[in-house]
Amino acid sequence: MTENVSVTRENTFFRLEDITKTFPGVKALSVVSFDLRVGEVHALCGENGAGKSTLIKVMTGAHKKDSGSIFIDNEKVEFANTHQAIEMGISCVYQELSIVPLLDVARNLFIGNLPMKGKVIDYKKLYADTADILKKLGLNISPHEKAGDLSVGQQQMIEIGRALTRKARCIIMDEPTSSLSERETDTLFEIIEILKAQKIAVVYISHKLDEVMHIADRVTVIRDGQHIITKDICDITEVQIISNMIGRDLGNMYCKEPVNQKDTVLEVKNLTKDGVFKDISFEVRAGEILGFFGLVGAGRSEIMRAVFGADKYDSGQVIINGKALKPGSPAASIASGLGFVTEDRKQEGLMLELSILANMTLPKLKDLSSGGIIRRKAQREITQKYVDSIRIKTPSMNQLAVNLSGGNQQKIVIAKWLMMNPKVLIVDEPTRGIDVGSKAEIYALMNELAKGGVAIIVVSSEIEEVMGLGDSVVTIFEGRKTARLKVTDTLTREDILAASIGGVTVKCS
Amino acid sequence: MKNNKALNFLKEHNAVVIMILVFVAAVIIASPKFTKLTNLFNLAMSIGTYGILAIGLTFVFIVGGIDLSIGYQVAFCGTMLVILTNAIGLAPALIIVLSIGLSIGYLNGTIVTRLKIPPLIGTLAVMTALNGLVLLLNNNSGNLSIKDTIFGMSLPEFYRLHIFGFLSPSIVIALVLFVGFALFLKYTRPGADMYVTGGNREAGAFSGINNGRLTRIAYSICGLCSAVCSFLLVSSLGASTYNMGDGLDITAICAVVIGGVKMQGGKGNMAMCFMGVVTIQVINNAMIKIGLHSSMQSLITGIVVILVLVLDKLTSKKAVNA
Amino acid sequence: MQLKAKEKPVFKARNGGIQNLGIFIIMLVFIVIVVALSGSKFLTPTNLLNLLRSISVTGLMAVATTLVMITGNIDLSLGWMIGLAACITGVHSDNTAEALVLAILACAACGAFNGILVGVLKLNAFITTLGTMYAFKGITMMYSDGKMLTASVQNDSLKFIGQGNILGVPTPIWIFLIAGLIFWFLLKRTTFGNRIYAVGANPVSAKFSGVSSARIIMATYILTGIVTGIAGVVFYSKVMSVQPYSGAGLEFDVLTAIVLGGTSVSGGKGNVLGTIIGVIFVGILSNGFTLIGLGSNAQYITQGVILILAMRADVMSTRGMKV
Secondary structure, three states: OOOOOOOOHHHEEEEEEEEEEEEOOEEEEEEEEEEEEOOOEEEEEOOOOOOHHHHHHHHHOOOOOOEEEEEEOOEEEOOOOHHHHHHOOEEEEOOOOOOOOOOEHHHHHOOOOOOEEOOEEOHHHHHHHHHHHHHHOOOOOOOOOEHHHOOHHHHHHHHHHHHHHOOOOEEEEEOOOOOOOHHHHHHHHHHHHHHHHOOOEEEEEOOOHHHHHHHOOEEEEEEOOEEEEEEEHHHOOHHHHHHHHHOOOOOOOOOOOOOOOOOEEEEEEEEEEOOOEEEEEEEEEOOOEEEEEEOOOOOHHHHHHHHHOOOOOOEEEEEEOOEEOOOOOHHHHHHHOEEEEOOOHHHHHOOOOOEHHHHHHOOOOOOOEEOOEEOHHHHHHHHHHHHHHOOOOOOOOOOEHHHOOHHHHHHHHHHHHHOOOOOEEEEEOOOOOOOHHHHHHHHHHHHHHHHOOOEEEEEEOOHHHHHHHOOEEEEEEOOEEEEEEEOOOOOOHHHHHHHHHOOOOOEOO | OOOOHHHHHHHHHHHHHHHHHHHHHHHHHHOHHHHOHHHHHHHHHHHHHHHHHHHHHHHHHHOOOOOOOHHHHHHHHHHHHHHHHHHHOHHHHHHHHHHHHHHHHHHHHHHHHOOOOOHHHHHHHHHHHHHHHHHHHOOOOOEEEOOOEEOOEEHHHHHOOOEOOOEOHHHHHHHHHHHHHHHHHHHOHHHHHHHHHHHOHHHHHHOOOOHHHHHHHHHHHHHHHHHHHHHHHHHHHOEEEOOOOOOHHHHHHHHHHHHOOOOOOOOOOHHHHHHHHHHHHHHHHHHHHHOOOHHHHHHHHHHHHHHHHHHHHHHOOOOOOO | OOOOOOOOOOOOHHHOOOOOHHHHHHHHHHHHHHHHHHHHHOOOHHHHHHHHHHHHHHHHHHHHHHHHHHOOOOOOOHHHHHHHHHHHHHHOOOOHHHHHHHHHHHHHHHHHHHHHHHHHOOOOHHHHHHHHHHHHHHHHHHHHOOOOEEOOOOOHHHHHHHHOEEOOEEHHHHHHHHHHHHHHHHHHHEHHHHHHHHHHHOHHHHHHOOOOHHHHHHHHHHHHHHHHHHHHHHHHHHHOEEOHHHHOOHHHHHHHHHHHOOOOOOOOOOOHHHHHHHHHHHHHHHHHHHHHOOOHHHHHHHHHHHHHHHHHHHHHHOOOOOO
């Protein structure tokens, strides 16, 4: 946490008072107040569906409040649209980045705000000002680079830079580190310090409480559309934040139990894909949970996609239960007992416009049909069974997937694979963007699966998750396996991090 | 994921042009008729005439849309031009027809932005409606001759006028439009913002860019270009025909895409448009000079479209690893 | 068994159907106007029979193409595919079996070609089928020498296909309805059908669930080809002669029918029942216009306007073009 002596109550410049916002059937915000001081980092925490995004939308002018007031510098304001909010100094960097990939960095920084000389665009000023801002943020990028060629982390910096060009007084960051590596996260924190020094406030929304504890000055918790608590960060603990977020005490989230591991189910031998990963070899046993850790961009997801057959690989072998797996064919992998919960459930895991029923039973259709014709009763019964046992919150299985919350959507994807009784289940970032309550449920699910003899591979960027769930951890760095470490009481974060940063020879245990 | 920049640049712009140059070399060897100066002049004239149409389409592509109705826009404007000219004279008729073109374009833009109908269907519908109108005006077949003069000569003569030996009205008008619009795209606010509208609509909306307005402007420019093109086509024929719009949409799309303008939006400029038009017109001209039968020409057109698409696909950034 | 346009069917909103009551009402309004204007001429048995026969050709193509559109693609080459089939039938008008087999094979090959380009190479369906349309046009014109083809020999079995009646109902209608039934069943009750919806909704997710979008898309185009081949035979045998270009423009009728029937152009939604309603509507409109005395011009214009209105009413469920 940083010291900033001048962040006091008198310096409140942005204030929302008693905001209420109702949607048909749902009261998203109920008399919520929030205030922001000059140069402070104010964290906003809450489960999915608690009302955080609605509050942000009211703050940025994307939604109109039903009642309540907004004050900037103690003057009442109304935002007619997002552009007005930006003009008044309230900027936001969303999870879905608004970068125009085909345009260069300079034009992205100054979208809609290009410097003009009369009626003509002043390109000289454009590139000069861009270079200035890039320097201010300490970024080593050329103003002429195409934004689409940058990494996600860099693109995010561009968005922050854009806020600066608009003379932002406050930058709202929505889950900013969800796609960032550890190194990029550190860079982000450095930039937040720079922003603070320039008297720019940051509203920091994140599920990652360790980051919140590190960077924030104050934290506000929202639950079920209501304001619960606002405290200085020194006056509250992580556990307290969590219990305020979910309204109950969670205890140990991972609840890992020792499982009797049996034979090797999956064997990956020297898997190589030129330019992406090289010589990846590992084994997983029935009942074992193997963590797969590495920095973002290390190649973990690419390895799993190749193992599953979504992508082709150049050399190597994947063996399931002693039989070599045909490469490049998801259908063959599924038939051999592989399941894959992908990183991005919206783009890769679900068909949002279709029903829960359709989504869940897609891989299983062959088993549920005779001669190509679906046995609808069987289809409905098995879907209901899983909806009940995994506790998916929905009025009916005909509900469209798009209408469910993130946690429930993820449950659909997991249920889809559970239905197939896989021998090996690969889960890639299983709890990304999911609220704490659902997280715990998903962890319990995985432990149960392992008890039942399924081999599980968990790809994750959260060290705690990998240490809490896994029996062993494989670390990947720049496409190569650097270590396999057994998770014991003596294993520390630093051990894993050191192994994942690479340059280390393979340690086997 | 390292990119070989040189290879990419080649792929993006010149692979197709090289392919065409090879083809052209073959044609030149095979048929001396191609390199005759008169033929080259004809080629330049057609580049001018069809190039103007492609300019309009380029704008629509840049904002991320598509306009299938351009063929019938040309037919309709051409028909109206003849009818009006025969009634009230060329100059006033021309002004009215240009406004008509602009309005049809604006209508397309409104259908897409205000009624929020996907451009594919919307412009398809407008195209059908225009088709009906053109057939109606032409009594289902045949052509109408234009009866007026310009600068003291008949329109066909005007079209084929040699200015400074190698320029013609269509070439001059095309050049003016190419350069003018190129400056517009590079140096004006609306021009630059159009790339945002096509490249990432939401980003534009967040930053206060009026996507709707820019889209309507793009479609209106397209309509205007169709009107200008129709004037040139009518001039060259001395009349309007009920089918003068046939195949123009596919020709323009091919030209623009070959030149490197992306259909998904956010990328393209007048230089690319020009290169693409030159390429397509050279192919067309060559096919005729070699003496290919029209059904064969259809076949080759089809194949070229497919090749263009494959190339466009190969050079586009992969969005999701699917 | 035929659906009369005035019956109000019940649709499940989940898999498409007429998404918005608005479209249905618009259609009803137009039909009422047209029928009223054409007066007694419309309801004569001769007219109704003619109407049914012409609906069948469009309808055959439409029910098959519905599958293509549910995957988020489109087929603009239909007009010349059917032209090719009709010309092949004309050339082989002496031997019904030969004509059928060859027409179907040729169009299936065309469909496979489309399928490879769109499904395997993943090209933009719209522009691609615009291109293949030109290619098929070239082939058809070359095959027929651009000339009209008339039957020179009496062939009753062929004649029966287009002009005959079974149980008082024209043969083409039977063919259309059987095809409709088959495709309805395919979409609703088979794994194939479910996979089509999956590919249309999200081909990437479908792939992760083991469904190959290339195969599904190929299949939809080939099926469309096969059905179009049959439609071509019917087309020819209605009058036992054909001009090679007679089919050009039919793809627009097919597209209109499918869209009016509730299939979303962005894929993932749609059904055969809606398409059939759409086909009937387009047919009645065309028939009515002819009876009133308005030419195809007016019909074109009206169809264009209706399409816009229908799309406007449908806009909520359209998430954006895949084109």
